[in-house]
Amino acid sequence: MPPSPPSSAPQPPPRRRRRALLLGAGLLALAALLIGAAGQWAAAREASFQADSIRRAMEVHVLGLRDSAGKYSYLPFTAALHPEVLAALAHPGDAAVKQRANLYIEEVNRQAGSDALYLIDPQGLTLAASNWATPQSFVGESYANRPYFIDARAGRSGLFYGVGQTTGEPGLFISAPVRSDAGAVIGVVTVKVSLRALQEAWTFVRDPILLTDARGIVFLSSVPAWMYQATRPLDAVQLERLRRDQQYGARASFPALPWKTQRGDGEPGYLVRTALGGKPRSFLAIDEPLPDLGWTLTVMVDHAEVTRARERTWMLGLLGAGVLLLGGLYWRLRERRFAEQRDARRELELRVRERTHELDEAHAFRKAMEDSLLVGMRARDLEGRITYVNPAFCEMTGYGADELLGKLPPYPYWHPDEVPRHWHHYDAMMSGQPALSGFESRLRHRDGREVITMVYTAPLIDADGGHAGWMSSVVDITEQKRAELRQRQNDEQLQHAQRLASLGEMASTLAHELNQPLMALSSFAGAAKAFAEQGNQALLASSLDETMAQARRSAEIVRRIRGFVRQRTAGTEDCAVAALAANALALLQGEMRQRQSRAEVRIPATLPPVRGDRVLLEQVLLNLLSNSLQAMQATPVERRVVELEAEVVEGRMEIRVLDRGTGIDDALAEQVFAPFFTTKPGGLGLGLNICRTIVEAHRGRLVFDHRPGGGTVFTLVLEIPSP
Structure with a gap:
């Protein structure tokens, strides 16, 4: 009697198979959705960090801008009161009077360190200037069309940034009216301040910084190619005004910046896509209006870090999903194996051969996937003995699998300085309470260097549903920690710059507040001297008492202002x-x-x-x-x-x-x-x-x-x- 052909293993009904396929597809879709959402969250978090970094840097830049614009604002007002200036306006035809005004203005400009200081008559003609003896002298030039002259002629202080009509060099023009004894405006004094030092300082920054005027024209930028380009189109009236004022010289057109901007609701700034050095770049940009100057400061930071944060999160999510997939595949194969043991012996022998081949293939597939992972995998039994390590874990520690398998704690890769901490996490795992959100662990590589890792531990369940041990995923975060350290160092440098700026403001505050008590000290001391010479002892004693009171008042002001600066x-x-x-x-x-x-x-x-x-x-x-x-x-x-x-x-x-x-x-x-x-x-x-x-x-x-x-x-x- 010929042997009967082997019967096939029972197949699941089509309905159950479809249900399993639908469940698997749903789980895959849910995993993909969660990984995508995690990537978007990481990108938003990185963008928020970048926005905070921009705001800290912006505070430093704003202080520098206001210092450059404000430290010379007193100069036109001071010079406008000098008798030589008033005499030149009163006698514009007297060459000797004008020469004395030239010499006075030249000396004031030299002492102050500004670029140029000059005097303009009511018709806009320059009468005297600090550069009167140079080939590019302002004397005799007409600036009646310049806005800073128009503002000062109307009795207001003027502030104007533009290209010089005579020198062709850009600068900040600050003007003040010169008034007669009756209060009428009889002339204008203007100081020109160069922002070259600020421009040169910006050339060393990594990411772009730029200043735009009220019309959106870039007049100061760390990217030279963006100079005199506009963030928005200019109409005919604005172009005519620019041509009449000659704010930027003979330029008749201001092309649009080569940007593509993207703004999102609730985001800290906006995205700028452009090209720098022939390469496409993306930046996160934040604008800071400076209403007192009429300018807008824009600071940018490389947006590539946001993309990298999203991609890293996606990679970790895919790796985790892969680990779960492997665990599910392993569990499914074991279930199928135990189900086949209920078949007949003859069928069992045949199925053992068939399933052994399938298991070998699955094991080879699983091992190939595990060996390709960048995440270290480590399995331990219920006694804490290492039962499995993948190549990524061996590379992290420097020890081979043959040196680790079967080892009980303390493990050879434990860091000597962290042994109590390692025992703490080990005892928590053995008691069935591992850190669900993972924990940071410092290891020592076989060559002596430190490796910082994040460890995630979960129970290892066998085919019978019993607890067989613990499976840990170990992620190398050494480079991430180094990047965080560099970021903290950058933050400390910014805070140091802010403290230096606060120190300068406190020095100005003390000088101003002590001025009046010190003047009172001087007055009372002079009176005391006069009363001493007259022999008037009563008034002398009273003046000395007032002098001592003012001295105590000065000390009290210093003490109270110092306490105020410390925010008490x-x-x-x-x-x-x-x-x-x-x-x-x-x-x-x-x-x-x-x-x-x-x-x-x-x-x-x-x-x-x-x-x-x-x-x-x-x-x-x-x-x-x-x-x-x-x-x-x-x-x-x-x-x-x-x-x-x-x-x-x-x-x-x-x-x-x-x-x-x-x-x-x-x-x-x-x-x-x-x-x-x-x-x-x-x-x-x-x-x-x-x-x-x-x-x-x-x-x-x-x-x-x-x-x-x-x-x-x-x-x-x-x-x-x-x-």
């Missing part, structure tokens, strides 16, 4: 408003006599006290009163009255300082409290900025308004402590 609480003292006003006015008695002014105080004695730092609040009143006295210099003597009044309004104390001065032009209203902005010749432009900072530290407000009939009203609003 301003003070906890109850201050009577009348006493604050009296102390401030006492320091201004000499100045009021000199300026032929007087003060009227309307402060009821029944007013409740305010709570704060007495010295700093007196300093605020002192600055406001002094500004009012100076503002009334051109006011008739009988109207030179500074008024000080206080009252409680809606539960808050309002202290008002009123004058009959020249008032504040509406065009300058937004710049009144800006640092380094001033309309006083020789002023630093810090007083009102400091006053507002002190008041805001007391949770108050400092505002100003026009006074009916002429003049200004400054209002100081402070909290009243609860009874």
Whole structure:
């Protein structure tokens, strides 16, 4: 009887097979969706980090721009008051007078270090200039078409960046009107400041930085090819204005920047695609408007890091999915093997041969996949003995598989300095509580170098569903840690630059705040000397007492401002408003006599006290009163009255300082409290900025308004402590 042919193994029904295929396809789709979402999250996170880095760098660049634009703003106002300048405008036909003006302006320009300083008559013709003896002298040139001349001729300060009509060199032009004794504008003084140093500094930055004017034209850039190109189209009116002003020389067209921009809702900046050095590049860009200068600063950073972050996340997700796929395949093969053991012996022998071949192929496939992984794989049994390592893990540690298999802890790749930590994670795993989110582990390679890894451990389940051990995925993150260290070092450098900028502002603040007490010291010391010569002992003692009081006041100002810079609480003292006003006015008695002014105080004695730092609040009143006295210099003597009044309004104390001065032009209203902005010749432009900072530290407000009939009203609003 011939042997019967072997029967086929039972096949699953078509419905079950379709269900399994649908389940597998659904799991694959879900895994792909999760991996894609993780990649997008990583890209958004990296973009947020880049935006933070841009903002930190932008703070440093903005400080540099404002310093370059502001440190020469005092020069035109100071020069406009000199007798030689006024004489040249009064006698434009006198060659000797104009020559003396030339020499004075030349010396002032040399001492200040600016590019050029020059005097223009009301018709726009240059009468004197610091470069009068050079071939490119401004003397005799007409600048009547330039906006900075037009602004100053109208009585305003001018700020204009453009290419010089005479030299062809770009620069920042700052102008101020020259006024007669009657207040009429009789000329204009202009200083030209070069931004070459800033341009040269930008050539060393890695990513592009650029400045655009109000029309969107690039006038300063670390990429020379972008100069004098526009971020948006210019209409005919704007082009005609540029041609008339000759802001950028004889240029008649401003082509669009070779950018393709992409903006997204809720993103920190926008994407710029362009070409640099013949290569396509993508940058994340953020704009910072500078309204006080009329410019916009744009800082960019390479967007390739965002793409790389997304790709790294996708790679890790695919590797994890591959590991899970291998685990599922292994489990499926074992299930099929146990199912076949229920068949007949003859069929079993045949199936064993067939399945053995299939298992060999699957094992070869699984091993090929595991050997190609960049993630290290390590399996341990329930006793902690290593039962499997892949080539990636052997490469991380420097030990071969034959040296690791069968090893119990401590393992040879444990770092000597981390042994307690390794034991901690090992004990947690053996107790069935491994770190589900993974943990960082420091290993020592066989050659002695350190390898930093992230370890993810999961239970290893056998075919019967029993716990057979632990499977760990080990990812080498050494390079990532080094990159994070470099990023921290870059952040520390930026913070150091910010601290240096704050140190410069604190030095200016101390110099300005100590000026008035030191002037009072000088006045009282001079009076003491005079009383000593006259033998008037009573007044001598009084002057010396005042001198000592001012010395203590100076020390107190230094101590309080230093504490304020350190961001400590301003003070906890109850201050009577009348006493604050009296102390401030006492320091201004000499100045009021000199300026032929007087003060009227309307402060009821029944007013409740305010709570704060007495010295700093007196300093605020002192600055406001002094500004009012100076503002009334051109006011008739009988109207030179500074008024000080206080009252409680809606539960808050309002202290008002009123004058009959020249008032504040509406065009300058937004710049009144800006640092380094001033309309006083020789002023630093810090007083009102400091006053507002002190008041805001007391949770108050400092505002100003026009006074009916002429003049200004400054209002100081402070909290009243609860009874």
